[in-house]
Amino acid sequence: MRRRYRPPFIPSSEITDEKLWRDRRRIIRAAGIAGLGVAAGGLATLAGAFSGRPPGKGKGNAGAGSEALEPTPWKYITHYNNFYELGTSKSEPAENAHYLKTRPWSLSVSGECEKPGILDIDELLRLFPAEERIYRFRCVEAWAMVVPWNGFPLSDLLKRFQPTSRAKYVEFRTLYDPERMPGQKRRVLDWPYVEGLRMDEAMHPLTLVATGLYGKELPAQNGAPLRLVVPWKYGFKSIKSIVSIRFTEKQPRNTWNRMAPDEYGFYANVNPDVPHPRWSQKRERVLGTGIFAEKRPTLPFNGYADEVAQLYAGMDLRKYF
Amino acid sequence: MWRRAYKPAIFLLCLLPLAQMLWQLSSGALQPNPVEALLHGTGDWTLRLLLVTLAVTPLKRLTGWRRPVLWRRMLGLFSFFYAVLHFLVWLALDRELLWSQILEDLTKRPFVMVGFAAWLILLALAVTSNLWSMRRLGANWKRLHRLVYAAALLGVLHYWWLVKADVREPLIYLAVYAGLMALRLPWPPGGTVMSPWRRSL
Numbered sequence: 285m286r287r288r289y290r291p292p293f294i295p296s297s298e299i300t301d302e303k304l305w306r307d308r309r310r311i312i313r314a315a316g317i318a319g320l321g322v323a324a325g326g327l328a329t330l331a332g333a334f335s336g337r338p339p340g341k342g343k344g345n346a347g348a349g350s351e352a353l354e355p356t357p358w359k360y361i362t363h364y365n366n367f368y369e370l371g372t373s374k375s376e377p378a379e380n381a382h383y384l385k386t387r388p389w390s391l392s393v394s395g396e397c398e399k400p401g402i403l404d405i406d407e408l409l410r411l412f413p414a415e416e417r418i419y420r421f422r423c424v425e426a427w428a429m430v431v432p433w434n435g436f437p438l439s440d441l442l443k444r445f446q447p448t449s450r451a452k453y454v455e456f457r458t459l460y461d462p463e464r465m466p467g468q469k470r471r472v473l474d475w476p477y478v479e480g481l482r483m484d485e486a487m488h489p490l491t492l493v494a495t496g497l498y499g500k501e502l503p504a505q506n507g508a509p510l511r512l513v514v515p516w517k518y519g520f521k522s523i524k525s526i527v528s529i530r531f532t533e534k535q536p537r538n539t540w541n542r543m544a545p546d547e548y549g550f551y552a553n554v555n556p557d558v559p560h561p562r563w564s565q566k567r568e569r570v571l572g573t574g575i576f577a578e579k580r581p582t583l584p585f586n587g588y589a590d591e592v593a594q595l596y597a598g599m600d601l602r603k604y605f
Numbered sequence: 606m607w608r609r610a611y612k613p614a615i616f617l618l619c620l621l622p623l624a625q626m627l628w629q630l631s632s633g634a635l636q637p638n639p640v641e642a643l644l645h646g647t648g649d650w651t652l653r654l655l656l657v658t659l660a661v662t663p664l665k666r667l668t669g670w671r672r673p674v675l676w677r678r679m680l681g682l683f684s685f686f687y688a689v690l691h692f693l694v695w696l697a698l699d700r701e702l703l704w705s706q707i708l709e710d711l712t713k714r715p716f717v718m719v720g721f722a723a724w725l726i727l728l729a730l731a732v733t734s735n736l737w738s739m740r741r742l743g744a745n746w747k748r749l750h751r752l753v754y755a756a757a758l759l760g761v762l763h764y765w766w767l768v769k770a771d772v773r774e775p776l777i778y779l780a781v782y783a784g785l786m787a788l789r790l791p792w793p794p795g796g797t798v799m800s801p802w803r804r805s806l
């Protein structure tokens with residue numbers, strides 16, 4: 285008999301309600317702004333990026349506005365999802381979330397590294413304490429939100445396995461288990477979902493492994509128990525419910541790129557100047573606003589150009605879209 | 606007789622999807638992306654009502670029930686009504702009346718071009734759906750209105766091209782369309798089945 289997973293009991297007094305969370309944010313933000321005044325220039329930009337402030341200044345960021353990012357409500361972040369493993373509509377992932385049991389769960393790390401291995405999820409959560417990162421999130425479908433993630437830098441995890449000099453890329457895979465992921469019973473995509481990053485993208489301090497949302501455990505529909513978050517790329521790069529990481533010499537073929545190579549590239553950096561064949565990427569709809577709310581201009585690299593644009597210096601971003 | 610209530614009842618029935626969308630809009634049920642929800646809702650009902658309109662003739666052939674012929678024009682006009690809403694939602698809320706983008710979509714994106722072609726056909730049919738046009742156009746009226754088959758097919762194609770990966774729904778519409786077209790083929794050879802209902806309109 286398989287042992288059934290029993291979720292740990294969390295007294296309701298320990299679950300942060302959203303309003304309380306927001307009040308707390310306001311205090312932290314005030315403190316953060318005071319702190320920024322002291323911090324050195326380069327560091328401040330990075331800190332700003334982490335706390336969700338649009339990094340201002342840069343020419344490409346005109347129109348970003350200097351307002352602090354207001355997180356999208358929990359209800360919307362968790363009920364408007366693209367997660368085909370749990371259904372292809374926006375609402376199905378939340379409805380089917382109960383199928384995705386996240387224990388037992390382990391992460392295997394292999395490929396071009398000195399110390400390949402398997403990590404149990406609870407061990408992993410213990411080894412890498414989560415911090416909060418408020419990031420913009422931009423879907424390739426031209427909608428956007430702001431997400432208060434909890435997680436840790438991917439680089440911390442990767443370093444533990446000591447990638448060798450032959451590790452040029454990192455390949456990620458989602459769980460394949462049609463019982464826990466009923467969407468996999470039909471071949472809508474070529475399961476399991478695969479994504480990849482270049483090594484320098486993977487090691488970038490903005491690249492996050494998310495394990496929580498709004499200070500709570502990550503809901504299944506958002507990619508529990510652990511997912512990638514690469515805030516300057518379209519959402520499909522931020523692969524969910526990861527079970528395997530492999531260091532590779534060759535560029536991995538990501539799932540959507542295999543599906544439609546002219547529509548979805550490997551890099552998938554947010555770029556207002558490269559349209560999807562079926563829609564423009566110039567503007568984006570902010571989720572949760574009214575029907576008469578204006579869309580806003582899409583920012584190059586989703587507003588993180590100051591931090592990441594140099595990773596692509598000299599590359600033709602129209603060709604490597 | 607109750608039969609006189611059929612047509613007004615169907616009129617109200619055709620307004621229900623709109624009423625539901627407006628209700629959901631005001632209650633917040635279309636959040637977090639109400640524009641997308643309205644665009645999809647109006648697109649769905651344009652295509653559904655177009656297929657319902659195309660079901661009238663096969664229904665008559667199969668069952669001999671001819672009364673729905675009296676509602677066919679109204680059904681077609683309702684399909685056009687939702688098409689107009691669909692187009693307006695797209696123009697004003699989705700494309701935000703940004704004409705350079707609208708032009709780009711209409712000239713570069715095949716799924717939009719196909720939808721627009723279907724829309725223009727529906728417009729032409731709606732404009733000529735009155736008695737005066739029927740008289741003026743004579744035999745050409747029938748030829749013109751056969752374009753409805755093309756409009757429905759273009760609508761299905763439009764849907765097929767816009768989905769990202771899961772083509773289940775467009776496939777269902779395609780199957781319904783194909784079925785309705787097949788039922789128009791001369792069958793059985795030598796004439797249609799004479800249903801006992803036929804005489805009682």
Ligand code: HEM
Binds near residue numbers: 688721724756764767
């Ligand atoms: C002016 C012409 C039209 C334009 C510009 C247009 C545009 C669009 C757009 C932008 C979408 C949403 C695409 C997406 O979210 O990816 C859509 C969806 C749709 N449209 Fe149209 N459309 C037009 C005419 C029509 C017509 C005439 C029909 C039916 C015969 C139709 C049926 C649909 C359907 C069924 C959907 C999908 C709804 C869903 O996903 O549930 N459209 N259309």
